[in-house]
Amino acid sequence: MTTAPVATATATERLEVRADSDVVRVRQLVRAVAQKARLSLVDQTKLVTAASELARNTLVYGGGGDVEVELVTDGRRSGVRAVFSDEGPGIADLDLALTDGWTSGSGLGLGLSGSRRLVEQFSIDTAPGAGTRVEIATWSR
Amino acid sequence: MSDAVPILKIGTTLLVSIQVDLQDDTALQLQEDVAERITRTGARGVIIDISGLEIVDSFIGRMLASVAAVSRVLDARTVVVGMRPAVAITMVELGLSLGGVRTALDVERGLALLAPEHESAEDVLLAAAEREAR
Ligand SMILES: Nc1ncnc2c1ncn2[C@@H]1O[C@H](COP(=O)(O)OP(=O)(O)OP(=O)(O)O)[C@@H](O)[C@H]1O
Numbered sequence: 505m506t507t508a509p510v511a512t513a514t515a516t517e518r519l520e521v522r523a524d525s526d527v528v529r530v531r532q533l534v535r536a537v538a539q540k541a542r543l544s545l546v547d548q549t550k551l552v553t554a555a556s557e558l559a560r561n562t563l564v565y566g567g568g569g570d571v572e573v574e575l576v577t578d579g580r581r582s583g584v585r586a587v588f589s590d591e592g593p594g595i596a597d598l599d600l601a602l603t604d605g606w607t608s609g610s611g612l613g614l615g616l617s618g619s620r621r622l623v624e625q626f627s628i629d630t631a632p633g634a635g636t637r638v639e640i641a642t643w644s645r
Numbered sequence: 646m647s648d649a650v651p652i653l654k655i656g657t658t659l660l661v662s663i664q665v666d667l668q669d670d671t672a673l674q675l676q677e678d679v680a681e682r683i684t685r686t687g688a689r690g691v692i693i694d695i696s697g698l699e700i701v702d703s704f705i706g707r708m709l710a711s712v713a714a715v716s717r718v719l720d721a722r723t724v725v726v727g728m729r730p731a732v733a734i735t736m737v738e739l740g741l742s743l744g745g746v747r748t749a750l751d752v753e754r755g756l757a758l759l760a761p762e763h764e765s766a767e768d769v770l771l772a773a774a775e776r777e778a779r
């Protein structure tokens with residue numbers, strides 16, 4: 505069994521997500537931090553893609569919110585942690601929301617389920633009426 | 646019309662070269678622009694060059710598939726070219742399939758795919774240059 509690295513953050517940056525242009529900014533910030541963390545190009549691409557999906561969900565379903573991105577280290581490895589938070593309606597049925605192809609809107613229903621596959625660590629904290637908080641992390645090899 | 650993404654005409658083919666990170670509303674606008682250009686020019690083919698894209702997420706993937714679908718209805722074929730290897734790997738893991746969209750490694754191969762069987766990409770470019778010169 506491998507235990508999750510105990511992370512200490514070295515720098516945190518926060519972005520608001522209120523418009524399409526903010527989603528682009530989130531992608532750029534996550535890319536920059538992923539490069540600092542020395543992730544491989546494929547891991548950078550996966551992480552940025554996941555961040556794009558989650559930031560769009562924050563905007564479209566959460567009614568806007570914010571994203572915190574930080575460079576983390578456990579002493580041996582460096583990584584990127586990103587937290588997407590909103591105070592929207594929350595997700596009533598999380599299992600359903602995490603099903604490939606399920607969407608309550610007009611999407612492909614791949615954002616949540618797909619981004620979970622693209623990152624190393626993935627967790628969601630949500631409840632109806634209580635907003636949604638998604639945390640992801642990927643570590644250098 | 647948006648000027649974030651240039652649409653060039655080479656012979657009967659439109660070349661759409663995406664060189665910047667597109668925000669969602671710009672991607673939607675591009676979809677409309679391509680459809681409008683096809684009907685205005687009678688183009689028979691569309692090449693979408695995504696070599697400048699660092700990621701293709703579900704939104705951009707959906708845009709590419711829908712440009713291809715709309716083009717088909719307007720009697721034009723679409724080829725997506727230039728996808729970076731890391732993007733391809735990520736798309737597959739995300740679960741995104743560009744079902745129904747033809748792909749090629751680069752613009753030249755894309756042109757060859759759209760050309761009638763006996764023509765090479767070079768012939769197509771040459772013919773286009775000649776038409777332009779006239
Ligand atoms: N932040 C959020 N707040 C409220 N509901 C959410 C949130 N994120 C996701 N959901 C719900 O979970 C569903 C699945 O999300 P997911 O991102 O997988 O698909 P989608 O956004 O509908 O489509 P896609 O991302 O493929 O374009 C959404 O349709 C929505 O109902």
Ligand SMILES: [Mg+2]
Nearest residue numbers: 561611615616
């Ligand atoms: Mg989504």
